[in-house]
Amino acid sequence: MPLSPPVARRPVHNRRYDFQAFQREDGLWDIDAHLVDSKSYGFDNAYRGRVEAGEPIHGMWLRLTIDEDFLIHGIEAVSDHTPFATCPQITPNFRKMVGERIAPGWRNKVREKLGGTEGCTHLVEMLGALGTVAFQAVFPSRERSGKNAPRPGRRPALIDSCYAFASDGPVVRREWPEFYTGPDRPDGTAGGAAE
Numbered sequence: 621m622p623l624s625p626p627v628a629r630r631p632v633h634n635r636r637y638d639f640q641a642f643q644r645e646d647g648l649w650d651i652d653a654h655l656v657d658s659k660s661y662g663f664d665n666a667y668r669g670r671v672e673a674g675e676p677i678h679g680m681w682l683r684l685t686i687d688e689d690f691l692i693h694g695i696e697a698v699s700d701h702t703p704f705a706t707c708p709q710i711t712p713n714f715r716k717m718v719g720e721r722i723a724p725g726w727r728n729k730v731r732e733k734l735g736g737t738e739g740c741t742h743l744v745e746m747l748g749a750l751g752t753v754a755f756q757a758v759f760p761s762r763e764r765s766g767k768n769a770p771r772p773g774r775r776p777a778l779i780d781s782c783y784a785f786a787s788d789g790p791v792v793r794r795e796w797p798e799f800y801t802g803p804d805r806p807d808g809t810a811g812g813a814a815e
Contacts, residue, residue, distance in 0.1 A: 641757030690722035
């Protein structure tokens, strides 16, 4: 279902993201991200001179190379279009993430290592989102290999991670009935508190 019809308005700013995941021949995974910001009007820029309507004010790339256990083996950051001459100088700093693992707390780890003057706001934002893209890309492979199977009796990490995986919701009731906390538990006991 699309958004509701808007009131009369005019375009001002456009940000486009493109995320793509690739399984490499060497067994690793590349997750590529591209961000482009443009304006609907031209303006003067002290570093670049005139930036015309539709021309990128930001044009940035990230490539994250990970293994099936979400360990980062490599990262590459490139800033093709920036509003300031100094912006591209920070891209080597992103290599600080090599050796880290995409896991719960990923966005906090990215901000801890690359927040503020240690990184670029736009690249940091993209890198945070790459964690979710990596999960979406690698999860099916891990599922096929059995790596996603929770240990017996251990609560799956997905439970309560979003609305669909609420411990008292229909998805958890169907997929992991032993961890379901809703009012009509399959074993006939009263639900409520998480186990």
